[in-house]
Structures are given as structure tokens and as C-alpha cells.
Amino acid sequence: MPTARSDGQPPDHRWLAVLLGFARIGATSFGGGSATTMAMRTLTLKRGWLTESEFLDTVVLSRLTPGITILAQAMLIGRAVAGVRGLVAAIAGLMTPAVVITVALAKVYSLVAALPGSAVPLRAVAGMAAGFAIALAVQLLRDTLARAHPLRGPLLFAGYLGLAFLIDNPVLVLVGAILLGVAFPTLFRGRETTSTADSDVDGEESR
Amino acid sequence: VSVAQVFVAVFLASLLGFGGLGSLPVLRGQLAGSALPTDQLLLSSLAVGNISPGPNGLYLIAVGYFVAGYPGAAAATAAVLLPPMLVLLLDKVRLRLIHLPRFRSTLQSLGLAVVALLAQSSGSLAFTAAHTWLGAAMAAIGLALLLLRVPPLVGVLLAAATGLVLNLS
Numbered sequence: 444m445p446t447a448r449s450d451g452q453p454p455d456h457r458w459l460a461v462l463l464g465f466a467r468i469g470a471t472s473f474g475g476g477s478a479t480t481m482a483m484r485t486l487t488l489k490r491g492w493l494t495e496s497e498f499l500d501t502v503v504l505s506r507l508t509p510g511i512t513i514l515a516q517a518m519l520i521g522r523a524v525a526g527v528r529g530l531v532a533a534i535a536g537l538m539t540p541a542v543v544i545t546v547a548l549a550k551v552y553s554l555v556a557a558l559p560g561s562a563v564p565l566r567a568v569a570g571m572a573a574g575f576a577i578a579l580a581v582q583l584l585r586d587t588l589a590r591a592h593p594l595r596g597p598l599l600f601a602g603y604l605g606l607a608f609l610i611d612n613p614v615l616v617l618v619g620a621i622l623l624g625v626a627f628p629t630l631f632r633g634r635e636t637t638s639t640a641d642s643d644v645d646g647e648e649s650r
Numbered sequence: 651v652s653v654a655q656v657f658v659a660v661f662l663a664s665l666l667g668f669g670g671l672g673s674l675p676v677l678r679g680q681l682a683g684s685a686l687p688t689d690q691l692l693l694s695s696l697a698v699g700n701i702s703p704g705p706n707g708l709y710l711i712a713v714g715y716f717v718a719g720y721p722g723a724a725a726a727t728a729a730v731l732l733p734p735m736l737v738l739l740l741d742k743v744r745l746r747l748i749h750l751p752r753f754r755s756t757l758q759s760l761g762l763a764v765v766a767l768l769a770q771s772s773g774s775l776a777f778t779a780a781h782t783w784l785g786a787a788m789a790a791i792g793l794a795l796l797l798l799r800v801p802p803l804v805g806v807l808l809a810a811a812t813g814l815v816l817n818l819s
Contacts, residue, residue: 473802506669508734510732513707518738541703546723548701566784566813567816569788571809572697573792
């Protein structure tokens, strides 16, 4: 991974800049993955911590990682800027305000749900959330197919979708996907890898 | 459901899912065996996650809170932090792995499977939400709003306001 250039801060204090920068993102980046990724890009480029190409490297590598992609990317950026202290600062900065706000909103949601007359508004909110989930699935599908073979990609997706309906156990479907990927690598040969990085920042909606 | 069970469920869902909502199918599968109202719980958590700052995957923390209060939220937070740490290992071996066709094909295969599972579980959640005309209409509006890049908070406020107006009328 890249190593950070100087941003005018003494090296010993860089973790503090990371902590404050990521805390601001964690508190203000409403709008899901795309908003958070763009805020991290602005922070790292503005501070001169990473170049555009190095930032894209963190995007690509974090997309290969299980779990919440943006957390993996924050770890890489923090470590590049200030080592292990930077890594911890990035995660603490990003997560603390986001978790506090999420739990506070969940608490408010619970309190509202206990009020008389709340059933209809909450039913409407649940419907809206279901629509959001479908939209995120559509965006993720678009991003995934953009990197897959134009014919085999959609066919394989359709096959996995059929399995998802037939097998009532997502873990089994995932294990099957791993075995298929290992056994038949040519099936999954996608588009040229040069286009991957270009599409990666745009493809952060569902992260 | 105990705090330890929340931790295990969120950890496994996060480990087996790539991306923010990639964890949804596995978590839904695990919760289906419990006595919890799974779809309602997930829809409420997604609503909270959508209007919170940060990545979409933080809906898992709302799940933890709804299931086991503050300890549940803390357990879920710890659980979502662990899988992304694999990026550090991946960074060490990436130069060797990234060019291996089997490694790339496995990731590609997993990516397609995760999206397929997400499409299926999102569809099921929408089916649950759409058993009333209001839920169906809101699901359609939510889909359109997010695809048009309207901030989720606007959608949630619109839904809540619509529900309140219908309550008064």
C-alpha cells in the first residue's frame, strides 16, 4: 500500500488529524456509501495524504475484503498516513459518531413505535426502507455486472438467483459460489481489469 | 436472543457479505430460525441505517440495538469491525493473489452470488412491506428516489409525513 506524503503535520501528530478528519466524515456523511467514499476521497486528496491513484488502490483492495468495504478502506488510509495509530484513529473517528447517531435513531424509532397512532407512519417508513434495499441491490448488480463478462455475468447471476430461491440457506449458496469459482475460473473471466479502477469510485453506492 | 448470539449472527453475516447490504441475506437466514419478527426487524433497522451517517452496513448496529438494547448494539459494532481487518492480510498477499485466476474468479463468483442473494432477500422484504397499498406505494417511491440519488432522509421524512397525514384523515 502507498505511504503518505507530508501534509505539514509533525509525523507524531498525524494520527490526530486522521481521527478528526474521519470523525467529521462519520458525523456528517449522510447518504450511504457513496457519500462516505466521496468524503474520504476529498479528505485524503485535500490533505495530500494519498494521490488519486493511491486512493483508487484502497478502493479496489477494500472491495476484495469481506464486511463493510468502507471500514476496510478507512483502515488502509489511516495506516498509510500514520501507521497502526492512524488505522485505529481512522476507525475510531469514522465509527464513533456514526454508531452513536445510529443507536440514538434506533432508540427514537423504538420510542415512536410505542406511541399510539404510530403504526401507519412506521408502516410507510418500512415500505420506503424496502424500496431503498431494492435500489441498493439494483446498484450493486449494475456495478458487479460492469466487471463481469457481458453474457456469462448475467447468466451466472440468474443461476445464483434461482439457487437463492431454491435453497433456503444463503451460506450454502455462498459455499457453492466459492467452489464454482475455484473449479471453473474461466467461467468468471470478466472484462479487462483496466476498467475496474475507473468504475470503482462510482460503484460505491451500495457499500 | 442473547448478546453473544447477536455478536455471532452479525459477525457471520458481515464475514460472508461483501459491501454494505451484502450481509442482509445471511443475517435474514440466521434470524429466520429465531422467535423474532425477522422481516419487520430488518425493515426497521434498514430505515434507521438509511438515515444514519456512514456506510449502509451500519443497519447491523440498529439490529443489535433492537434485539438486545445497548449491549446488543455494542456487540454488533464489535462484530462489524472484525471482517474488514482482513484487508490488512490481503494487502500483504495481494501481489501474489491478485494475478491468480482462481482467486479472481472466486471473488467474481462470490460477488455475483452475494448480489443474487441480496436481490432475493430485498424482494422478500419488499413483499412483506407491500402487503398494504401504503407499503407497496412507499417501496416503489423509495426505489425511485434512491435510484435518482435523492438523499434517503428525504424519503424517510416523506414516508413518515404521509403516514401521519393518513392517520389524521
